Amino acid sequence: MQNEPLAFRMRPRTIDEVIGQETVIGPSTALYKxxxxxxxxxxxxxxxxxxxKTSIAYAIAGTSELPFIALNATTSGKKDVEEVVNEARLTGKVLLFLDEIHRFNKLQQDALLPHVESGSIVLIGATTENPFHDVNPAIRSRCGEIKQLKRLTEAHVVKLIESALNDKERGLGRQSINISPEQIERLAVGSIGDARKALTMLESVVFASDEAGGIVRIEDDIIEQMMKRIGVFGDKKGSHFYNLLSALQKSVxxxxxDAAMYYLAHLLENGDLTAVTRRLLVMAYEDVxxxxxxxxAHVxxxxxxxxxLGLPEARIPxxxxxxxxxxxxxxNSAYRAVDAASAAIHAxxxxxxxPHLRDGHYAGAKELGHVGYRYPHDTPVGSFGGWVDQDYLPEKVRGTAFYEPVLAGDEKKLAGIYEKLKTFRKK
Incomplete structure (x- = not known):
């Protein structure tokens, strides 16, 4: 067992050993009871x-008396699902943990869904993606509980690291390790709520440290090196990445x-410069x-x-x-206006x-009645430029207003012009 990674060895064996997630599976929750x-x-x-997610599934399995099978949807085929079904038929009921459930294919679903519905297979699915976007509705409808887990707090991660340091059976408790509370706190902070990374960093730091007189002495620079090597900023294209983009835009x-700079920094640590610049351009026109x-133009x-420039200098502009x-x-008046126009078209x-707005630059246009257009530049109106009172919308839509100006910044002046032109049309 000691050959297995520390993060694997330290998984909770029952739901009473789960650290964190009290609102999901804590002793006061309905799920726990x-x-x-x-x-x-x-x-x-x-x-x-x-x-x-995986730890909770294994903890539930350890608490229950049901036969337990774990599969990963990225590597499992129809044959694996059929074996689960056969096991359920033999034992009457089986607990199936399916990781990466959003990758479940149709053949797997067809083989498994009736048995989940009948209750002979209890399904615990885990996903890093939003289940309302990426998990098949047929699966969602058969799962009575959809639980969103949150990042562990620093206090939770500290408790997890201390547990691993003291556990003589599964953890590092049989070694004498000289590590300060401040160093444990640094590992907890650096893990950003990721239990697996916290334990992986701890194990790496211990193996990278010098031993003298039977005591492993942890140095600060080793911790910093391991944090950089392992990385602490999560996936680049999962739901969390898009949540960061969303948080950046909403903060702007x-x-x-301050909040916007925090989310920008977090996104740039992921290294996907293209996604960040694309979102910033959208924001410039959608929100400003x-x-x-x-x-x-500035953005x-x-x-x-x-x-x-590329990273890291790209962070400056x-x-x-x-x-x-x-x-x-x-x-947001301009994009709301085009959305309102689009909604009207769909309605x-x-x-x-x-006719006077149709193309008239060809022989025969007059015969088709494409005449009557008046060139606004020929009729100056004060300092505005040119304007004439003529219809531009189709007759069926005439009089509909899609644009509602916002009286902010430079748009105050534009709003005034818009209202003035409306009075001209009324005359």
Whole structure:
């Protein structure tokens, strides 16, 4: 057993040994009480890597008396599922843990779903992806419990590390290890709530440290080296990555520079510069928009500079762009207007393009009635430029207003022009 990774050895054996996730499977929860009373419901466990999905499944299996089978949907085939079904027929009921359940294919589902529905197979599925986006509805409908797990707190990770250091059977308790509370805290902070990474770093640090007089002495620089080697910032394309992008945009929209910088830094640690610059460009036009039209050009220039510089220097122009967007006036009026127009089209509010707006640059256009267009530039209106009172919308949609200006920043002036032109049309 000592040849297995520390993170594997330290998995909880029963639900009473689970550290963290008190709101999901703590002693006061309904799920805990059901399991203790012998009832295991089918469920989906959703959350980032390393926060306890697999551990909880094994802890439930250790608490129950059901035959337990673990599969991974990325490597299992129909034959594996058939073996689970056969086991259920022989024993009457089996507990199946299916990791990466969002990769479940149709053949596996067809073989397994009726037995999950009948209760002969209790299914615990684990996924890093949002189950409402990536797990088949047929699976979701048969899982009465969908539990979203959260990152462990630093206190939870400290407790986990201390448990591993003291456990003589499964952990490192048979070794004399000189590690300070501050160093344990550093490992906990560096793991960012990921139990697996915390224990992997701890094990790596111990093996990389010098031993003298039978005592392993942990040095700070070894901890820092191992944290850099293992990495602590999660997946690049999973749900957590998109949650970070979402949090960045919402922080900018809410004008919170500090929060926006935090999420930008977290995203850049993942290293996917393309995804970050793409989202920043969207934000410049979606959230700042007409209130500060120059910001779009500034953000584009910053993104182009970031692409040319590459990381780590790319963080500098991107930080400028994020700060400017946070502190700029905000307007989403333009994109709301085009969405409103699109909704009207889908609702059937369409009509023929007015004849005077149709293409008239060919012989025969007059015969088709494509005449009557008046060139606005020929009719100056004060300092505005040119304007004439003529219809542009199809007759069926005429009079519909899609654009509602926001009285913020530069858009105040645009809103005034918009309202003035409306009074001209009324005349």
């Amino acid at each position: 059901m399991i203790k009373n012998g009832h295991i419901p089918s469920m989906l466990l959703y959350g980032e890597p390393g926060i306890g 929209r809410g004008s919170d520079v 928009g007409l209130a500060a039209p120059h910001v779009g 584009l220039a910053a993104c182009q500079a970031a692409d040319r 991107l930080a400028n762009a994020v700060a400017e967007m946070c502190l700029s006036p905000k307007s 059937g509010k369409t009509g023929d393009i007015p």
